[in-house]
Structures are given as structure tokens and as C-alpha cells.
Amino acid sequence: MAGTSLWDYIFIRASIFLLHLIAPLSVTYSLVSLLACLPFQFPRVLQAWLSLEALFYLAIYLPLNKYHQRAAKHPVPPCRADRRKLFLKCHNNIPDPAQYLRKWFRNAPVSEIKRDNELEEYTQEIEKLLGKKLEPGRGNAKCLRLTLEKVEMLHRSLTWYLCVFVVDTIASISLRYHSFNFHRTLTYWHRPHTSKTRLPILFIHGIGVGLYPYINFLADINAHVAGNSSDGQVGIIAIEIMSVSSRITYEAMLKDEMCDEVRRILTAHGWEKCVLASHS
Structure with a gap:
């Protein structure tokens, strides 16, 4: 890290x-x-x-x-029942409601997030979650609109991409050293699973330069497993997402496409259950 x-x-x-x-x-x-x-x-x-x-x-x-400033391709809008189901699913997995809401409004103070900034029904649910009423009117807070806002690009030099290439090469050598095998097309590294008592691990990295910052983390898991070789080793699949890894690459997959690819990978290796670990 x-x-x-x-x-x-x-x-x-x-x-x-x-x-x-x-x-x-x-x-x-x-x-x-x-x-x-x-x-x-x-x-x-x-x-x-x-x-x-x-x-x-x-x-x-x-x-x-x-x-990249062209209009985004949005999926078909879900029906009202599906939208509510998704909202409640998020609702039930928010440990800090106030902080969660502030992040969606670009770290604005909670006092600047008012009723007219959201639909009435969802507002009432948010109020229940917060344990307080939102003020009427429209505050100064501006919400995140990820696929509607202008794409703010920053230039990265050829020198930077050369550095990323070197880092990626080091990461590849390190992963091979720690018994991982490389696979395509959604690129990932695989360490076979032989343990009879523990579940394998599916690891998904965050925005950065790929898997390089996580080499020690993955190796540390391997080191702990090595001390109990009688049970076999815990398998690891570490997926590479090039679109968030400082690469000039293809467009990011849609959610359903990504889920289908991951499902195929797990099926190909015979994994019916696994532990999902991710970082962002």
C-alpha cells in the first residue's frame, strides 16, 4: 500500500x-x-x-x-419497485449515514443538504436513517452526478506510462514468484486452491496502478498459509481492472458484463464459494 x-x-x-x-x-x-x-x-x-x-x-x-466528453451510455432505467429495492439495500448497509450523505454532496455540511435536493419519498427514508429532519428549500450543496458531469481529465506523460510499465513488470515478476499464474481476457492472477477447511479468496483492487501496491498483502496471506501446509493452500484470484490502473485501455465494463466475467472465472476454476476482498 x-x-x-x-x-x-x-x-x-x-x-x-x-x-x-x-x-x-x-x-x-x-x-x-x-x-x-x-x-x-x-x-x-x-x-x-x-x-x-x-x-x-x-x-x-x-x-x-x-x-471522453461524449454523452454516457446509460442502462435502461429500472422500474419503481427495483429502484426502491436498490435504495433499501444501500440503506441497510450504511454504517455512518451523515458521512455517507456528505460524501454524495461533495463533503458539504449536513446543514446545506435540504429537502428539495432529493425526491420526497427517499428524503423521508434518509431522515429516518439520520434520525433528524432535513430543512425545507435548496441548500448550497451540489451532489455527485458521475455520468452526467463533464469528464475532468488530467494529462499523464509518456514518462508516467513508462513508470507504470516498469511497476507492472515488477508486479508480474513478484506474483509469479509467489506462485500466481496469469490469465486473460479480463486479466487476473490465480493461485490454486487446495485447502479443505478454508475458502479461497477473490481479490479486487482499487484505483491506482494495478496490483503492485498489494503484492506484500497477497504474499503475506501466502506466508501465513505456508505454516499450515497439511491443510493445503488457500487459493487466490486477483483481478486486474485496467480502466482504473493508469493504463490507456478499453472502456470500463458495465456492471452486468463485469459480473458475468467474474462468474465465468470462478466457474472455470471450480469455485462455488469464496471470500470477497476488495480495496478502494
Whole structure:
């Protein structure tokens, strides 16, 4: 996992700042060198790198940014009964109602979330959950509308994707070292399950750079299992979701597509029951 100390935070923020400078500096240098005679010359390798970064920004990032602003493809709206069923399912799994509501309204104070910001019936259910009445009117809070808002893209340089490639290579070597096998098309790593008393683990990572931050976590599970070899080993399937792993890749699967893929994977390995572990 990523470090959580102050120095880790400073290092990460400084690295992000420097990586974000690459594109404007590359484009500026490339344009100026084409239009004017500079009094100095960078080494050819550095010039080639700056040119590639500028080309990547202009020819890949900008068109991709425009492409992602197209309207989202929404699934068929569920009927009222299904919407209520989904709402109640969420309702029954919220440990901190006030914090949950604030997060959906971009960390706005609860006092700014008022009745006219939501449909009446759902508002009444939220009030029961909160144990208090919401004020009438419309507050200053603005809610999250994930598939309706503009897609806010941030440029990532070729250097960043090279770093991700190196990290991914290290992760692949480490997983193979810890007895995992690689599979496609929804890519995942598999460690066979032989235990007779324990369930296998299905692991799904969060937003970041893939499985690399979780190598020690997965290896630690293996280390604990090694001490009780008479029962066999606990199997692990670690799924890679490329669309949230800092990759230029295909679009994220819809929920039903993802569930079908995971179901096929579990069936292929004969897993009828497993422990689901995830991180975000």
C-alpha cells in the first residue's frame, strides 16, 4: 500500500507536480525550437524525448479528452419497485449515514443538504436513517452526478506510462514468484486452491496502478498459509481492472458484463464459494 506519513505525502505531491510539468515544457520547447533559433541545444536523446512527449499530448491526449466528453451510455432505467429495492439495500448497509450523505454532496455540511435536493419519498427514508429532519428549500450543496458531469481529465506523460510499465513488470515478476499464474481476457492472477477447511479468496483492487501496491498483502496471506501446509493452500484470484490502473485501455465494463466475467472465472476454476476482498 502507499505510505501515509507526511513525507510520503510530500514526495507523492512533488512527483505529481513534476510529472505534470513535462507536457507544457515539452510543447513549449518543441514549438519554440521550430519557430526560432535557440542559443542552446539539448542532447539529441533529450530533444527526441521532448518531441515524443509533445506529440503524445497533441495527438493522443487532446483528441482523447474531447472523445471522453461524449454523452454516457446509460442502462435502461429500472422500474419503481427495483429502484426502491436498490435504495433499501444501500440503506441497510450504511454504517455512518451523515458521512455517507456528505460524501454524495461533495463533503458539504449536513446543514446545506435540504429537502428539495432529493425526491420526497427517499428524503423521508434518509431522515429516518439520520434520525433528524432535513430543512425545507435548496441548500448550497451540489451532489455527485458521475455520468452526467463533464469528464475532468488530467494529462499523464509518456514518462508516467513508462513508470507504470516498469511497476507492472515488477508486479508480474513478484506474483509469479509467489506462485500466481496469469490469465486473460479480463486479466487476473490465480493461485490454486487446495485447502479443505478454508475458502479461497477473490481479490479486487482499487484505483491506482494495478496490483503492485498489494503484492506484500497477497504474499503475506501466502506466508501465513505456508505454516499450515497439511491443510493445503488457500487459493487466490486477483483481478486486474485496467480502466482504473493508469493504463490507456478499453472502456470500463458495465456492471452486468463485469459480473458475468467474474462468474465465468470462478466457474472455470471450480469455485462455488469464496471470500470477497476488495480495496478502494
